[in-house]
Amino acid sequence: MPETIDPKLLEILACPVCKRDVKLKGNELICVNCGRRYPIVNGIPHMLPDELR
Amino acid sequence: MVARKLELKRRYSETAPVYERRYEQIQREKYEIVTGNLPGVSKVLDLGCGTGMLLSELTRRSEFVVGIDTSPEMLELAMERRGSAALVLADADYLPFADRSFDAVISVTLLQNMPDPAATVREVARVAKPEGIVIMITLKRKHSLGELERWICAAGFKPLSSGEVGREDVFCIARR
Numbered sequence: 001m002p003e004t005i006d007p008k009l010l011e012i013l014a015c016p017v018c019k020r021d022v023k024l025k026g027n028e029l030i031c032v033n034c035g036r037r038y039p040i041v042n043g044i045p046h047m048l049p050d051e052l053r
Numbered sequence: 054m055v056a057r058k059l060e061l062k063r064r065y066s067e068t069a070p071v072y073e074r075r076y077e078q079i080q081r082e083k084y085e086i087v088t089g090n091l092p093g094v095s096k097v098l099d100l101g102c103g104t105g106m107l108l109s110e111l112t113r114r115s116e117f118v119v120g121i122d123t124s125p126e127m128l129e130l131a132m133e134r135r136g137s138a139a140l141v142l143a144d145a146d147y148l149p150f151a152d153r154s155f156d157a158v159i160s161v162t163l164l165q166n167m168p169d170p171a172a173t174v175r176e177v178a179r180v181a182k183p184e185g186i187v188i189m190i191t192l193k194r195k196h197s198l199g200e201l202e203r204w205i206c207a208a209g210f211k212p213l214s215s216g217e218v219g220r221e222d223v224f225c226i227a228r229r
Contacts (some may be wrong), residue, residue: 004200019151044142045141
Protein backbone atom coordinates (compact mmCIF):
# COMPACT_ATOMS: atom_id res chain seq x y z
CA MET A 1 0.00 0.00 0.00
CA PRO A 2 1.50 3.38 -0.94
CA GLU A 3 1.73 5.78 2.00
CA THR A 4 -0.48 8.86 2.03
CA ILE A 5 0.81 12.26 3.03
CA ASP A 6 -0.95 15.48 3.99
CA PRO A 7 -1.00 17.63 0.80
CA LYS A 8 -0.22 20.74 2.88
CA LEU A 9 2.94 19.00 4.13
CA LEU A 10 3.93 17.69 0.71
CA GLU A 11 3.67 21.21 -0.69
CA ILE A 12 6.43 22.55 1.61
CA LEU A 13 8.65 19.47 1.96
CA ALA A 14 12.07 19.76 0.32
CA CYS A 15 15.29 17.76 0.23
CA PRO A 16 17.14 18.49 3.52
CA VAL A 17 20.46 18.47 1.68
CA CYS A 18 19.95 20.43 -1.54
CA LYS A 19 16.58 22.05 -0.59
CA ARG A 20 14.95 21.25 -3.92
CA ASP A 21 11.46 19.78 -4.35
CA VAL A 22 10.69 16.17 -3.53
CA LYS A 23 8.16 14.04 -5.37
CA LEU A 24 6.07 11.27 -3.80
CA LYS A 25 6.61 7.90 -5.45
CA GLY A 26 5.11 4.86 -3.71
CA ASN A 27 6.42 4.90 -0.14
CA GLU A 28 9.25 7.31 -0.80
CA LEU A 29 9.93 10.96 -1.39
CA ILE A 30 12.55 11.45 -4.07
CA CYS A 31 14.53 14.65 -4.60
CA VAL A 32 14.03 15.98 -8.13
CA ASN A 33 17.58 17.35 -8.13
CA CYS A 34 19.99 14.98 -6.31
CA GLY A 35 17.82 11.85 -6.41
CA ARG A 36 18.15 11.13 -2.67
CA ARG A 37 15.32 8.93 -1.44
CA TYR A 38 13.43 9.46 1.81
CA PRO A 39 11.12 6.69 3.06
CA ILE A 40 7.72 7.34 4.62
CA VAL A 41 7.34 5.08 7.65
CA ASN A 42 3.93 4.82 9.37
CA GLY A 43 2.93 8.10 7.77
CA ILE A 44 6.10 9.93 8.93
CA PRO A 45 8.54 11.14 6.26
CA HIS A 46 12.10 10.24 7.30
CA MET A 47 14.06 13.24 6.02
CA LEU A 48 17.42 12.99 7.79
CA PRO A 49 20.62 13.76 5.87
CA ASP A 50 22.75 10.73 4.97
CA GLU A 51 25.11 10.87 7.97
CA LEU A 52 22.33 11.06 10.59
CA ARG A 53 20.26 8.12 9.38
CA MET B 54 29.58 16.93 15.22
CA VAL B 55 27.79 14.00 13.62
CA ALA B 56 28.85 11.66 16.46
CA ARG B 57 27.36 14.06 19.01
CA LYS B 58 24.09 14.30 17.14
CA LEU B 59 23.86 10.53 16.78
CA GLU B 60 24.54 10.15 20.51
CA LEU B 61 21.73 12.62 21.32
CA LYS B 62 19.37 10.84 18.96
CA ARG B 63 20.15 7.56 20.73
CA ARG B 64 19.76 9.07 24.19
CA TYR B 65 16.40 10.70 23.38
CA SER B 66 15.17 7.46 21.86
CA GLU B 67 16.12 5.57 25.03
CA THR B 68 14.44 8.06 27.35
CA ALA B 69 11.31 8.57 25.22
CA PRO B 70 9.07 6.40 27.45
CA VAL B 71 9.90 8.33 30.67
CA TYR B 72 10.47 11.74 29.08
CA GLU B 73 7.00 13.14 29.72
CA ARG B 74 6.80 12.13 33.34
CA ARG B 75 10.24 13.56 33.99
CA TYR B 76 9.89 16.88 32.17
CA GLU B 77 6.23 17.78 31.78
CA GLN B 78 6.14 20.17 34.75
CA ILE B 79 9.33 21.99 33.69
CA GLN B 80 8.21 22.21 30.07
CA ARG B 81 4.79 23.58 30.99
CA GLU B 82 6.19 27.00 31.99
CA LYS B 83 8.05 27.28 28.71
CA TYR B 84 4.96 26.34 26.73
CA GLU B 85 3.09 29.18 28.38
CA ILE B 86 5.68 31.60 26.97
CA VAL B 87 5.04 30.13 23.52
CA THR B 88 1.25 30.01 23.59
CA GLY B 89 1.00 33.42 25.28
CA ASN B 90 3.08 35.06 22.56
CA LEU B 91 1.99 33.25 19.44
CA PRO B 92 -0.27 35.42 17.32
CA GLY B 93 -2.97 33.69 15.29
CA VAL B 94 -0.79 32.39 12.47
CA SER B 95 -1.40 29.80 9.82
CA LYS B 96 1.76 27.65 9.50
CA VAL B 97 3.87 26.75 12.54
CA LEU B 98 7.00 24.60 12.87
CA ASP B 99 7.90 23.01 16.24
CA LEU B 100 11.62 22.14 16.23
CA GLY B 101 12.49 19.16 18.40
CA CYS B 102 8.84 18.38 19.17
CA GLY B 103 9.81 15.28 21.19
CA THR B 104 6.74 13.44 22.46
CA GLY B 105 4.49 16.20 21.11
CA MET B 106 3.60 17.88 24.40
CA LEU B 107 3.29 21.26 22.67
CA LEU B 108 1.79 20.10 19.37
CA SER B 109 -1.84 19.78 20.38
CA GLU B 110 -1.78 23.24 21.95
CA LEU B 111 -0.28 24.68 18.79
CA THR B 112 -2.92 23.03 16.59
CA ARG B 113 -5.63 24.83 18.55
CA ARG B 114 -4.07 28.17 17.58
CA SER B 115 -2.85 27.52 14.06
CA GLU B 116 -4.16 26.20 10.80
CA PHE B 117 -1.25 23.88 10.08
CA VAL B 118 1.45 22.63 12.46
CA VAL B 119 4.53 20.52 11.69
CA GLY B 120 6.67 18.90 14.40
CA ILE B 121 10.17 17.58 13.71
CA ASP B 122 12.51 15.45 15.80
CA THR B 123 15.55 13.25 15.10
CA SER B 124 14.28 10.40 17.29
CA PRO B 125 11.79 7.97 15.68
CA GLU B 126 10.80 6.73 19.16
CA MET B 127 9.88 10.25 20.27
CA LEU B 128 7.79 10.74 17.13
CA GLU B 129 6.04 7.43 17.68
CA LEU B 130 4.80 8.77 21.04
CA ALA B 131 3.99 12.13 19.45
CA MET B 132 1.67 10.32 17.00
CA GLU B 133 -0.76 9.77 19.87
CA ARG B 134 -1.09 13.41 20.94
CA ARG B 135 -0.29 15.42 17.84
CA GLY B 136 -3.88 16.43 17.06
CA SER B 137 -3.89 17.50 13.43
CA ALA B 138 -0.13 18.23 13.36
CA ALA B 139 2.11 16.58 10.77
CA LEU B 140 5.33 14.88 11.93
CA VAL B 141 8.65 14.63 10.11
CA LEU B 142 11.86 12.86 11.17
CA ALA B 143 14.40 15.62 10.56
CA ASP B 144 17.37 17.55 11.96
CA ALA B 145 17.11 21.28 12.71
CA ASP B 146 20.35 21.99 10.82
CA TYR B 147 18.99 20.30 7.69
CA LEU B 148 15.37 21.40 7.59
CA PRO B 149 13.48 19.51 4.87
CA PHE B 150 11.31 22.48 3.94
CA ALA B 151 11.22 25.01 1.15
CA ASP B 152 12.39 28.58 1.86
CA ARG B 153 9.79 30.86 3.51
CA SER B 154 7.40 28.04 4.48
CA PHE B 155 6.37 29.03 8.03
CA ASP B 156 4.70 31.98 9.77
CA ALA B 157 6.22 30.93 13.09
CA VAL B 158 9.09 28.67 14.14
CA ILE B 159 9.17 27.46 17.76
CA SER B 160 12.26 26.02 19.39
CA VAL B 161 11.86 24.93 23.01
CA THR B 162 14.91 23.30 24.63
CA LEU B 163 16.64 22.50 21.35
CA LEU B 164 19.47 24.99 20.77
CA GLN B 165 21.35 23.73 23.84
CA ASN B 166 21.85 20.45 21.99
CA MET B 167 22.98 21.91 18.69
CA PRO B 168 26.72 21.98 17.91
CA ASP B 169 26.55 25.42 16.22
CA PRO B 170 23.41 27.26 17.41
CA ALA B 171 24.13 30.30 15.20
CA ALA B 172 24.00 28.02 12.13
CA THR B 173 20.78 26.41 13.39
CA VAL B 174 19.14 29.84 13.74
CA ARG B 175 20.26 30.73 10.19
CA GLU B 176 18.57 27.57 8.89
CA VAL B 177 15.43 28.52 10.85
CA ALA B 178 15.51 31.96 9.20
CA ARG B 179 15.57 30.30 5.78
CA VAL B 180 12.26 28.49 6.35
CA ALA B 181 10.53 31.45 8.08
CA LYS B 182 8.35 33.74 5.97
CA PRO B 183 9.49 37.37 5.52
CA GLU B 184 7.08 38.49 8.29
CA GLY B 185 7.74 35.34 10.30
CA ILE B 186 8.12 35.13 14.05
CA VAL B 187 10.55 32.94 16.02
CA ILE B 188 10.16 31.87 19.65
CA MET B 189 13.32 30.30 21.05
CA ILE B 190 14.00 28.95 24.53
CA THR B 191 17.32 27.49 25.62
CA LEU B 192 19.09 26.37 28.77
CA LYS B 193 20.68 29.27 30.66
CA ARG B 194 23.69 27.34 31.85
CA LYS B 195 24.56 26.51 28.22
CA HIS B 196 23.80 29.87 26.60
CA SER B 197 23.35 33.39 27.93
CA LEU B 198 20.41 35.53 26.87
CA GLY B 199 22.94 37.80 25.12
CA GLU B 200 24.20 34.91 22.99
CA LEU B 201 20.68 33.82 22.08
CA GLU B 202 19.75 37.38 21.03
CA ARG B 203 22.97 37.73 19.04
CA TRP B 204 22.28 34.59 16.99
CA ILE B 205 18.70 35.65 16.38
CA CYS B 206 19.72 39.17 15.30
CA ALA B 207 22.52 37.82 13.09
CA ALA B 208 19.91 35.71 11.27
CA GLY B 209 17.95 38.86 10.42
CA PHE B 210 15.34 39.04 13.19
CA LYS B 211 14.56 41.84 15.65
CA PRO B 212 13.85 40.78 19.24
CA LEU B 213 10.38 41.79 20.48
CA SER B 214 10.66 40.34 23.95
CA SER B 215 13.22 38.31 25.88
CA GLY B 216 14.13 37.24 29.39
CA GLU B 217 14.20 34.28 31.75
CA VAL B 218 11.74 31.40 32.04
CA GLY B 219 11.68 29.67 35.40
CA ARG B 220 15.09 29.18 36.94
CA GLU B 221 16.84 27.36 34.15
CA ASP B 222 16.00 28.87 30.78
CA VAL B 223 16.14 32.03 28.70
CA PHE B 224 13.77 32.97 25.88
CA CYS B 225 13.68 35.35 22.94
CA ILE B 226 10.72 36.18 20.72
CA ALA B 227 11.65 37.95 17.49
CA ARG B 228 10.31 39.04 14.15
CA ARG B 229 12.05 40.14 10.97
